[in-house]
Amino acid sequence: MRIRIWGCRGSLAAPGSETVRYGGNTSSVEVRLNDGSLLVMDAGTGIRDLGINLAKQEPVKVVHLFLTHLHLDHVEGLGFFSAIWNPDIELHIWGPPSSLRSLEDRIGKLMSPPLFPVHLGDVPCRPIFHDANDQEIAIGNATIQVQAVTHRGSTVGYRIDEDGRSFAYIPDHEPALGVDLNKIEPEWVSGFSVAHGADVLFHDAQYTEVEYPSHRTWGHSAIDHTVTFGLMTKVRNLVLFHHDPAHTDAELEAHRSRAKELWGSHNDAPVLAREGMEIELPPER
Amino acid sequence: MAQVRQRNVALILARELAVNVTTPMWMWDESGMLVYYNEPAAAIIGRPFDDVETMHLDEIGQFRAEDLDGNQMSVPDLPSGVALRDRRPAQQILRITGYDGVKRTISVTAIPLFVRGDQFVGAMAVFWEMDDV
Numbered sequence: 001m002r003i004r005i006w007g008c009r010g011s012l013a014a015p016g017s018e019t020v021r022y023g024g025n026t027s028s029v030e031v032r033l034n035d036g037s038l039l040v041m042d043a044g045t046g047i048r049d050l051g052i053n054l055a056k057q058e059p060v061k062v063v064h065l066f067l068t069h070l071h072l073d074h075v076e077g078l079g080f081f082s083a084i085w086n087p088d089i090e091l092h093i094w095g096p097p098s099s100l101r102s103l104e105d106r107i108g109k110l111m112s113p114p115l116f117p118v119h120l121g122d123v124p125c126r127p128i129f130h131d132a133n134d135q136e137i138a139i140g141n142a143t144i145q146v147q148a149v150t151h152r153g154s155t156v157g158y159r160i161d162e163d164g165r166s167f168a169y170i171p172d173h174e175p176a177l178g179v180d181l182n183k184i185e186p187e188w189v190s191g192f193s194v195a196h197g198a199d200v201l202f203h204d205a206q207y208t209e210v211e212y213p214s215h216r217t218w219g220h221s222a223i224d225h226t227v228t229f230g231l232m233t234k235v236r237n238l239v240l241f242h243h244d245p246a247h248t249d250a251e252l253e254a255h256r257s258r259a260k261e262l263w264g265s266h267n268d269a270p271v272l273a274r275e276g277m278e279i280e281l282p283p284e285r
Numbered sequence: 286m287a288q289v290r291q292r293n294v295a296l297i298l299a300r301e302l303a304v305n306v307t308t309p310m311w312m313w314d315e316s317g318m319l320v321y322y323n324e325p326a327a328a329i330i331g332r333p334f335d336d337v338e339t340m341h342l343d344e345i346g347q348f349r350a351e352d353l354d355g356n357q358m359s360v361p362d363l364p365s366g367v368a369l370r371d372r373r374p375a376q377q378i379l380r381i382t383g384y385d386g387v388k389r390t391i392s393v394t395a396i397p398l399f400v401r402g403d404q405f406v407g408a409m410a411v412f413w414e415m416d417d418v
Contacts, residue, residue, distance in 0.1 A: 097401045133402040134293070148294045154401065178301035186291070188300065193291035 001142070001162050001281050003200065004030040007046020008273035010172070010206050010220070010242035011073050018248035023275030025049070026073040027171050027242065029202065033162055034283060035140045040065045041158065041169050043078040046275065051082030060089065064139060066132065067095035068171055069155035070106055078107070079116050087124040094146075096154040097131035104129040132156055150174050150190040151219035157194040164284025168198035168235070171242045176225040177217065186232060195233035199281055202273060203229060205240035208255060223255050227262040227270065237279075238263070238270040293406040295398055296320070303409070312398075312409040317342035317369050320407070329391060329414055331383025342369055348381040353390075364395035368408035372397040378415065390415045 007013075007025030015024035026044030033039065038060050040047060054060060063083050068074060083089045095103045104120070107129070111120040120127075133156075137144040142162035149157045149170055157170035175181060175190045186192045195201050205226040207215055212222035220242065221229070230238035240259060243252055252272050259270040292300075296314065303310040303323045311322035311330075319340045327333045330348075343360055350358040358379060360366045367375035376394045383389065395410035 099401060131402070134400075134404065147291075148400065150294055150298065178298075178305060186289075188292055188297055190294050190297050191291075193289040196289040 001034060001160065001165060001167060002032040003167055003279040003281070004032075005046070005273055005275055005277045006030060006050040007042075007044045007077075007275060008202075008241050008243060009044075009073075010204070010244055012245045013045045013073075014245035018250075021249040021274060022243060022252055022272055024245075025275060026076065027068075028077060029169065031160060031167065033140050033142050033160075036060075037140045037142070038063050039139065039142075039144075039160065042066070042068055042074045042171065043076070043081060044073050045077045045080075047077035048080040051080070055082055062090045062092070064092045064094065066144070066158050066169075067093065068157065068169070069096055069151060069153055070110075071153065071172070072110075074172075075107070075110055079111055079118070084123045084125045084127065087126075089125050091125050091127045092130060093127045094130045094132040094137070096148070096156045097133050098154060102129065103131060132158075145194060147191070147194045149194070150177050152217075153219075155219075157191050159194045159198060162281075162283075165281035166198045166200075167279075167281060168195045168201040168203075170194060170201070170203050172219055173204045173229075174217070174219045174221055174225075175229050176221065181225060181228040181232065189229070189232065191229070192233060195229070195235055197233070198235045200237045200239060200279055201230060201233065201235040202239045202241040204242045205255065205259070206242050206244045208258070211244075223259050224262055227259050230270065231263070231266060235267075237268050239273050239277075239279075240270055241273040243273070292320070293400060293404075295400045296406050299398060299407075299409050308411050309413055310409060310411050311365070312407060313342060313365065313369055314407040315405050326412070329381075329383060329389055329412065331385030331387060337384075342366060348383065350379050350381050352377075352379055364393040365408060365410045368395035368397045368410065372399075372405055 007028040009026050025046035027042040028044045028046030029041040031039040108120040132146045145159040151172045159168045204221045206220035207222045209222045256272050300321050309326035314320050322334050364375035374396045378392045391412045393412040397408045398406050
């Protein structure tokens with residue numbers, strides 16, 4: 001599979017001269033399976049550019065959009081994603097369920113006046129909605145594992161396994177909420193099975209260790225939590241994701257240095273997610 | 286495909302609640318195995334959780350629960366048994382004899398834990414010691 005980041009900023013888009021290197025668009029990640037199937041993880045503002053790029057390529061007939069949750073920074077790009085304006089595309093939208101309202105109703109609230117000029121029911125593409133609960137979904141040769149994770153509101157993490165390679169995506173996650181990750185047994189850690197042994201993990205790293213105490217329970221991780229989680233789950237490549245909108249490129253690079261220091265000599269050191277970053281996971285031989 | 290055991294996030298958060306409150310609580314997974322009780326509960330049960338580690342619901346018969354008239358209660362009739370087997374809330378005042386051999390009167394309220402998709406993931410109960418009634 002091939003992974004490309006179109007947006008990795010958390011909470012709010014943050015364009016500007018100080019966020020050029022890592023980008024200001026909110027979460028959206030393209031995943032191309034080995035058979036060419038297109039999966040999109042989240043519909044933050046980065047999905048607009050993803051859609052523009054799609055138009056330059058061989059047309060796709062089916063798109064699977066996997067939403068981790070419905071906070072605005074993960075869905076605000078949906079109305080600007082070219083696929084929803086194309087009646088020839090079969091768009092499947094997966095997202096965490098609610099006990100009260102369907103995924104379609106909740107997305108429909110976002111895509112309706114006064115928040116958006118066009119009603120969801122009037123867009124040319126007729127999205128097909130699916131609850132993404134704790135389950136496994138098969139697409140092509142890939143299996144997508146869905147699991148609820150600790151964040152504010154109904155939120156899931158995803159893991160894509162294909163041909164012996166794996167990509168875990170948990171952009172908004174606070175596994176250290178109320179626990180000491182260094183002391184707790186792994187089976188009691190949110191997100192553990194989604195991330196365990198993954199070739200690549202994109203994980204929330206929104207706060208510094210200094211910032212975290214004043215943001216506890218907001219649903220995000222401090223860098224030391226992210227590194228501890230990455231080590232505990234034995235991921236091969238940890239990608240620090242969901243950058244705080246207030247963090248400049250220079251500050252992010254300082255955070256990466258801190259993450260490397262905490263990571264020690266294990267596997268490849270953590271890297272910062274950046275717009276345009278591509279990761280290739282060729283089939284395992 | 287990863288097949289690593291991990292508890293449902295609702296159970297994880299429920300346990301963290303139990304760790305952080307001083308109300309006695311215990312909790313069970315969907316298969317009826319005890320997964321945790323907190324220190325205040327240990328004071329009533331008569332042994333720390335780390336010394337017990339786990340037990341199946343059927344084993345709570347060892348606490349010789351009885352109603353206030355002194356009648357023995359079967360496990361399915363106990364609040365935790367009702368929450369786990371019938372998957373509905375239950376409340377009762379009863380007497381148990383802890384590991385320390387002390388008979389105590391306790392009030393127990395047990396609830397089943399369901400998560401989205403109506404998935405049953407276990408049960409938890411709060412209980413506290415009462416003056417003998």
